[in-house]
Amino acid sequence: MILQALFGATIIGLSLGVFGSGGSILTVPILMYLLDVPAPLAIASSLAIVAGISFGGSIFNVLKRQVSYKHLILFGLPGMFGTYFGAWFGSVMGSKIQLFVFVVLMSIAAVFMWRGRKESAPTNAQPLHLLLLEGFVVGVVTGFVGVGGGFLIVPALMFFAGLPMLLATGTSLMIIALNASSGFMKYYELYSSQAMTFDWPLIGIMVFGGILGSLFGRSLSTLLPKQSLQKGFAVFLLAMSSFVFVRSVYL
Structure with missing residues (x-):
């Protein structure tokens, strides 16, 4: 069990380290199908694991000054409320519906991963209420299905807050840690x-x-062909979402 847990955790960490997002969405299926954790506890435990890994990774972003504390508060605080509500709502709806939503999000994450992130200039900041609303909605999703949501947070920080990608990625990891903890x-x-x-x-x-x-x-991220790996990982996510659907929703 220990070796299986370390193997699964290493896969999650590697994907987070190489791609910057997407790894946390593997936590629930790894807990359920590799480690035999029941679905409700797998979804809940996933948040504790994601929070711990994200806090660990955030240390380096803080030291490198790659965190916007203003947007951490503006996006993170409503996100924490949203995650708290999403967790309650998930417990009421039951694991079957949670896993169905999880499959949909996994497919969306695969599309984001396939397309990749463009190193374009950030947009002008949008109205404050849109940032607050986006933070709350992402928080609800995080709490409901037990994922970090980095593939949603980074684009939101770039589009709604106007942050450059490097700063958006660093801030996103801290937001994920706060949301998942809540x-x-x-x-x-x-x-x-x-x-x-x-x-x-x-x-x-x-x-x-x-x-x-x-x-x-x-x-490894500076040594590997990131674009090719990203597309391969996108295909893997899509296959995994189909597996989760068949095993946990359709049957």
Whole structure:
């Protein structure tokens, strides 16, 4: 079990380190199908793992001054409220509906990954209320299905806030950490009251392996053909979404 957890966490961390996003969306299927964690606990535990890995990765962005604290507050605070609400809503709707939405988001993430991110100049900042609303909506999605949502946050920070990509990516990781922490707190509150227990050693191993994987992925990102890898990973995400649909929704 320990080796399986480290293997799964390393894959998540590598994808985050190489691509900057997309890795956290693998956490739920890895927990469910590689480590046999029940769907409700897998979705909830995914948020704890994503939060831990994102906090670890954020340290480097803080040291390199690649975090916009103004937008961390403007986007992150409504996101935390949204994630808290999304976690409650997910527990009410049930894991079947959560996994169906998860499959849809996984397919969308595959499209984003296939298209890649363009190194274009940032747009002019949009009205403040759009940034706040976007933060809340992304937070709801994060809490509902247990994903980080970096593939949604980075474009939002570039378009609505006018941040350059490097700053948007660094700020996004910190926002993911805050959102995921908020959502996990709600799931922990709900499931603890139902006598459901979390596998804390497994969560700790996944966080540790994910941080190591992301560090290794950062060093590899300058050496590997990123565009080709990105398209390959997009195909893998699409195949994985089909697998999750067949195993957890259709059957």
